[in-house]
Amino acid sequence: MDKIIVKGAKEHNLKNVDIELPRDKFIVFTGLSGSGKTSLAFDTIYAEGQRRYVESLSSYARQFLGQMDKPNVEYIEGLSPAISIDQKTTNRNPRSTVGTVTEIYDYLRLLYARIGTPYCPNCGKEITSQTVDQIIDKIIELPEKTKLQILAPVVRGEKGTHKKLIETVKKDGYVRVRIDGELYDLDDNINLSKTKKHNIEVVIDRIIIKEGIEKRLADSVETALKLAEGLVLIDVIDKEEMLMSTNFACIDCGIGFGEITPRMFSFNNPFGMCKPCLGLGVKKEIDVDLIIPDWNKTIAQRAIVPFGADEEGYYFQIFKAIADYHKFDISKPLSEAPQEFIDEILYGTNGRELTIKFVSKFQGERTHVRDFEGVVNNLERRYIETKSPDMQAWIEGFMNDTPCPHCHGARLNNISLSVKVGGKNIYEVTNLSIIKLLEFLDNLVLSPKQEFIGRQILKEIKERTSFLRDVGLKYLTLSRNASTLSGGESQRIRLATQIGSSLVGVLYVLDEPSIGLHQRDNAKLIKTLRNLTNLGNTLIVVEHDEETMESADYILDMGPGAGINGGEVIAFGTFDDIKKCEKSITGQYLSGKKKIDVPEVRRELGDRFVEIKGAKENNLKNIDVKIPLGGLVCITGVSGSGKSTLVNQILLKGLHQKLSKTKVRTGKYDEILGIENIDKVISIDQSPIGRTPRSNPATYTGAFDYIRDVFAMTNEAKTRGYKKGRFSFNVKGGRCEACRGDGIVKIAMHFLPDVYVPCDVCKGKRYSRETLEVKYKGKSISDVLDMTVEEALSFFENIPKIKNKLQTMYDVGLSYIKLGQPSTELSGGEAQRIKLAFELSKRATGKTLYMLDEPTTGLHVADIHKLIEVINKLVETGNTVLVIEHNLDVIKVADYIIDLGPEGGDGGGQVIATGTPEEVTKVKESYTGQYLKKYLN
Structure with missing residues (x-):
């Protein structure tokens, strides 16, 4: 069958x-945010493909895979096994x-295990192995009456660790083995499998060498080496030690290797991991900057955050006693304190005793004479000793990964x-950027033997x-931790992994793979996507990028509107077909009938700035960045150029630390100037407005509080004695207790998918019958939650507090969503616009800095048009909006651009261009400027 047929x-x-x-x-699904693209691509087509695959397995296998709901569709024909590659971060495991x-x-x-060259970790010399014959020859060459012993590793799995445990056994020309203190002749039938679990020591007494004894000695030594798993330390009594091994050993330093295997290079395996950090590469340690975030405070002002400011308390009296000893006035800020005082506060008095008088909560006034361990040591000790998860979590608030x-x-x-x-260890290789790693592999010089062994392995590494x-x-x-990747990066990583698998006949469903990608790299991504279809796969991509749509074989446009106004196929065909479709909003923007205009006059930015000096986190090259206030400022640059590091790791956290006194660790920088020009900073991203279905637009924006007030003020509610809490579905009282306010009940079906049905008692209305009897203008609280924003705006038009909240949601293009729509059903773009609406509903201060990280993610160009209007409303009241963005429609309307680059990774981290969009286009080194030209024309 050459078609996928979706019916109903x-x-x-x-x-x-x-x-x-x-x-x-190669098929692109497009349409307004909330028009039904994801519902059709992921929740219908992909979900059914996955469900059928799981259903084909045995009932035994299905119980481990979990149950899958059947999507609401009559039937789908021609489905292949489906793979979804969405925007979810790959893995939050710190080991990933x-x-x-x-x-x-x-x-x-595998490459390092097969062709790696070992060097002594102590002296750096290349080390080699010896054969059994070479070791035996060495022993036989020793002078007569030489006493020696062979020691195997004391602990299995820790090659290179040796210890002498017994004296030499005096028995001419024989080898004996001591296992757990018991002595055996090698002629005895020793159970080798048993020895794997025990400490072994092989003892040789080379006193008499007579003709014919060499053979017996050689056989004994060979057996001893087998017991020792190849690694031995030959100790010539009263003379010297010689390290000899059938594996690898440094004779000079006495350091030995076990067999070089792939597990040696795994940081998740005990044989390879760094033991102190258990292979994590970092350790949690107390951070002094989190203990004392503001050095301009006094101890009484709680400068030492973990121990408060109770002047009669135990720790305050300790600090006072230390201050008295160093003749420091405790009423002064810590910035004026002598270093000796600070050292004793943090790390202890080192045995010097203090006399402390304090008031105990339970025992009244007390006196202690003792030394002080220091705040840092105190927290570290309590972190180790406590059995309380809450206490550990509290102390972790003062710790950072180092x-x-x-x-x-x-x-x-x-x-x-x-x-x-090639002269590099495996960590040094993983620390190279992808482009530098390819260069390293291409220039690798190997011996003929290494090349023969490693050819296939290198081919796989280069391809991937x-x-x-x-x-x-x-x-x-x-070496980059997977948890630090953005949604777009993790999606493209999974895409690259799938291409490497070379599967054929698969249905791939992707969610905006172009997210976070600069236009310069878009062509490479599209070529990669095309390779999937060339292999013989079907590709469905939910996407808004014009270049991707132009490269696709077909486009499916959903609409005409969003939410209840969407859910229909408006057009299906080639790029040119969509452009000609009058009903398609997408087509109108593609053809130029609708467009986002370039401002005729850009805002004149004043002399207020926030300036970052000496930014050097990650790949930032010690740069100074001056951000003008009072306008729309875009941070641009190719992927990996340092945009997110500059804005999120340095500026956002730095301002939070200064303005809110929050405990956060910032990226590396020298100072931030101009903080007095702003009063608060607000970050608006596309994360969900809530993690459970109980969170919805009405609760997030605060409109539901006022709506519950209205119902509590009705005569019916007053007569019954109902307060505001009666109209919450989250607490006992007014909610339906049969479903606990969920409105639905889950029924477990064992080997069939779980079924969700409306609650029998409340019929999905979430409230008890008595609560629903209270009406306002003929509508119950459940009826109100079922209203769209547009309907509710008309319904509450005479109540300003509610109307203002709803008006802002309407203004950001969310007229179609229901007030009670669960947060889990909202797209990323919808969640972000709800957050924007919430901020718009607040009273403007004119000194707020708003930060948005790629706000166009998931937005159709028509939605971007509305987004720009909302941003301009924030700016027009005197605020500043700082946006990290790749979308050229947003960049072209900016008042000021800061372009980073020129490349990503090591090749980035520099300021390439600054100024208006017109000024940036004149900078030849700016990739953003070159792509921006046609949008300004």
């Missing part, structure tokens, strides 16, 4: 959609890295890091690394 799709807002999609083609997620690290481990002092972030032990390929480069991720390193 009704999931979410889909209105009985029928569509036929060609197989093995780009290398492990893409499986490139597995191949690197590089492990033993491995310095490499995660591996010294032995593993001393094996090299090339896929990462081709999807615009050439700036990443394999």
